[in-house]
Amino acid sequence: MTLPLTYSPEVAQARAQGAAIVALESTIITHGMPFPQNVETARAVEDEIRAHGAVPATIAIVDGRIHIGLTAEELDRLGQAQNVAKLSRADLAACLATGGIGATTVAATMICAHLAGIHVFATGGIGGVHRGAETTFDISADLLELAATPVTVVAAGAKAILDLPKTLEVLETHGVPVIAYGQDDFPAFWSRSSGLKAPLRMDSAAQIAAAQRMRTALGLPGGQLVANPIPHEAEIASAEITPVIEAALQQAQADGISAKAVTPYLLDRMYEMTEGRSLTANIALVLNNARLASAIAREMAATVPPVA
Ligand code: PSU
Numbered sequence: 001m002t003l004p005l006t007y008s009p010e011v012a013q014a015r016a017q018g019a020a021i022v023a024l025e026s027t028i029i030t031h032g033m034p035f036p037q038n039v040e041t042a043r044a045v046e047d048e049i050r051a052h053g054a055v056p057a058t059i060a061i062v063d064g065r066i067h068i069g070l071t072a073e074e075l076d077r078l079g080q081a082q083n084v085a086k087l088s089r090a091d092l093a094a095c096l097a098t099g100g101i102g103a104t105t106v107a108a109t110m111i112c113a114h115l116a117g118i119h120v121f122a123t124g125g126i127g128g129v130h131r132g133a134e135t136t137f138d139i140s141a142d143l144l145e146l147a148a149t150p151v152t153v154v155a156a157g158a159k160a161i162l163d164l165p166k167t168l169e170v171l172e173t174h175g176v177p178v179i180a181y182g183q184d185d186f187p188a189f190w191s192r193s194s195g196l197k198a199p200l201r202m203d204s205a206a207q208i209a210a211a212q213r214m215r216t217a218l219g220l221p222g223g224q225l226v227a228n229p230i231p232h233e234a235e236i237a238s239a240e241i242t243p244v245i246e247a248a249l250q251q252a253q254a255d256g257i258s259a260k261a262v263t264p265y266l267l268d269r270m271y272e273m274t275e276g277r278s279l280t281a282n283i284a285l286v287l288n289n290a291r292l293a294s295a296i297a298r299e300m301a302a303t304v305p306p307v308a
């Protein structure tokens with residue numbers, strides 16, 4: 001069976017030349033940000049990657065095929081479509097088999113990036129262990145994917161809507177390297193520090209690329225989580241964001257939100273309660289992650305032969 005992969009012309013050319021490529025997810029577009037900022041941000045992130053010497057590959061399922069790189073029209077269509085399925089590892093094959101349209105989470109984007117020979121991926125925040133997971137068992141499939149699939153994911157840590165100590169514990173149990181970039185603390189998305197020390201720290205893209213190569217050489221499956229703190233000027237102080245998080249969590253509980261709907265619901269509530277400030281910060285940190293991912297991809301491309 002041939003894989004249902006479609007490369008955009010830009011990504012196909014980059015692959016042929018062995019150029020640096022950075023994968024991007026699409027759930028952040030369909031479920032993470034409102035229209036039109038979602039499409040504007042997706043474009044800005046792609047441009048930022050091009051400006052930093054790499055080629056962007058936004059990944060989504062369109063008409064039952066895995067698209068590695070979206071054309072401008074496809075991106076517009078996805079950004080405005082209603083009721084797009086949010087696809088993780090569990091849903092990906094079913095969506096492809098039934099010919100639908102779908103947005104890939106961090107987990108599904110990692111799977112698709114790996115199929116396409118792409119080793120690095122930039123996003124905003126990853127899914128993690130939800131607060132109350134001891135009763136709900138709500139632990140994002142993103143964490144297990146990092147343990148299984150050899151892609152380095154650059155994120156601004158995880159949102160404090162999650163239980164961050166438990167998230168770090170699950171990553172450790174599954175053998176996922178968690179690398180803070182340029183500081184000792186694990187960042188918490190809108191805030192540069194979560195108050196928790198990250199297990200590992202690196203200060204250069206070259207070290208991060210070398211660590212992924214070494215992991216693979218040792219025969220260890222899986223990727224790495226690079227936690228890149230939000231730029232100083234875009235940070236929302238923890239004293240300001242904490243009450244908003246608490247209120248959003250309470251509303252989610254009152255509304256009986258569960259499973260896949262939890263993360264999009266919380267993001268939406270926070271956007272409204274901060275009057276868009278959470279989104280402005282989100283955009284700044286994704287751009288920052290795109291820059292670091294581009295540098296890592298350039299380091300990787302310098303050592304990895306082009307795809308035949
Ligand atoms: N966290 C964010 N923004 C996001 C997501 C998570 O700060 O957009 C999205 C990502 O696509 C992530 C997914 O992979 O939500 C995780 O969903 P869940 O918690 O249902 O696994």
Ligand code: MN
Pocket residue numbers: 138139140141259260262
């Ligand atoms: Mn979940």
